[in-house]
Amino acid sequence: MSAPHDEPDDFAPSNTPGYKPTAAKTAEEYAKLDAEDESLARWKASLGIIPGAADAPATGPKVSILTLELGSPTLPAGKTITFNINDQAALAEIKKNPIVIKEGVEYNVRITFKVNHSIISGVRYIQIVKRAGVKVDKMEQMLGSYGPHPKGEAYVKNFDPEESPSGMLARSGTYNVRSRVIDDDGEVYADWDWSFKLAKEWS
Template identity: 80%
Template structure:
């Protein structure tokens, strides 16, 4: 169960002056400012085209598919990715944490599908704890997207970071709470996983 502090940490940072607007359908967005040619091209690049089916509205707006740790130091053929929908694998990381090499540059990559509607101001928030104490917080903007015309997934690479190093950093495991949420506070995904730092991948 998340503590009250966790819930506050997992809320997106407020954007000054941002006020949520009324929710519109993809068709309504497609018809807005239809005479603006450059805006129409931009909307088409997001899959917002008049008369195109917006997708299955029984699904959530966003389905988060995978979380991956990418590093140029990973051995050839090694991939650190897991399926967010595979709850058994996520739960297994508590007993068998993912191994991350100490002192290397890496970045987080997330893949997701937009099922219908337009999403905006979507962020990935990650709280890292060790022995119950918060040691790091990452908040990265995914951006704004419409349903992909071919139903394909989007991938977002976040800014590179460096993993901690040293004997103290390598002792014990780290517990992570990840969330994908928008500026309006709508949560699209919320999961937990664990990792350990080691001298090698």
């Protein structure tokens, strides 16, 4: 469900001047590309591209987002804040009962995802935060370039640290967040809403 009052360009990925996305290639096509180039071979190996390997079936989404987690060195020992993006009941519960984030602390967002087929690049996480329907923050972070994991395992991407607001005004009200994972071509791989409140301590 869309958050209210979204501006049309809220989730438009930022454009890098002079950058033009290239046509998408499958893992098999990349494996065959300039096979004699050693530096390119190392880059392809870093993406999990194995020359001669059979390409994964190109069906379904290229990327599956599994979880979103909030991490902070100030979190109590053993406490984690993790959302299962595919559990609609849990996401609905978080919207009704917002998570509590400690004010004035450093935290970071990390996501777990799988690349199902092809090579991804230009995929980014965009987060819009609103309070009382007014946008108060936007975060945009690039995932990077990845190929399907040789063992079918998930990737974990830690984004740059942020600092939570502080003060009595910041602690009043609920912050509504809409998160989206999207690529340069406008293909959306995940889109979900959640909410949080700020407090003097984690809870």
